[in-house]
Amino acid sequence: MISRKAKYALRAMIALTRAQERGAMMSIAEVAAAERIPKKFLEQILLDLKRQGLVASRRGKAGGYLLLKQPDSITFGEILRTIEGPIAPLPCLSRTAYRRCEDCVDESECEIRMVFSRVAEATRAVLDATTLAGAISIEIAGTSSLDHGK
Structure with missing residues (x-):
């Protein structure tokens, strides 16, 4: 959230x-x-x-x-990183503020890390591909499939 x-x-x-x-x-x-x-x-x-x-x-x-930049070059990911910091559900998945989890024995075998790695990659892909201009065009075009959970 x-x-x-x-x-x-x-x-x-x-x-x-x-x-x-x-x-x-x-x-x-x-x-x-x-x-x-x-x-x-x-x-x-x-x-x-x-x-x-x-x-x-x-x-x-x-x-x-x-x-200061064109709306098609400012991404949601850039804004969120500015305000929140790294976009990663676990410290061991952060690209900019990596930290090994204190209780981790072996990252390569951590099932939790494996699942959340997929979550992090999918989240980054959406946030880093969505620009302000793109968000406005979604709004203008009407509701997106994301609005309805499809």
Whole structure:
């Protein structure tokens, strides 16, 4: 399960994607209101995304937040890693923060690791292939098969 912070980050990035399509920027207040995200929490999320080079802010009356990269090059995986850290159900499966499980005798024989390795690979494949632009196009096209568990 993803955290509320991660879900808010994804929603904020989708809102900024929609704004970019209109040639606009969005203020924190606008994103917070549109996506029903607490403003103070959103400020921290946008700061994390800004530090990672995903968004930029501009001051002034016509200022706000905008994406620094094209929506078709920002993946859900990149956003989640920025907010949550590694995408792995077990520390021994992390690509960026590998750690041997304390109670593991032999990783090559660990049935739990074998099953969750498949889960991790499938999850990464979806998250790293799904861009903000792709998510918006799914929404525009209607409900996807994922929405109905098919």
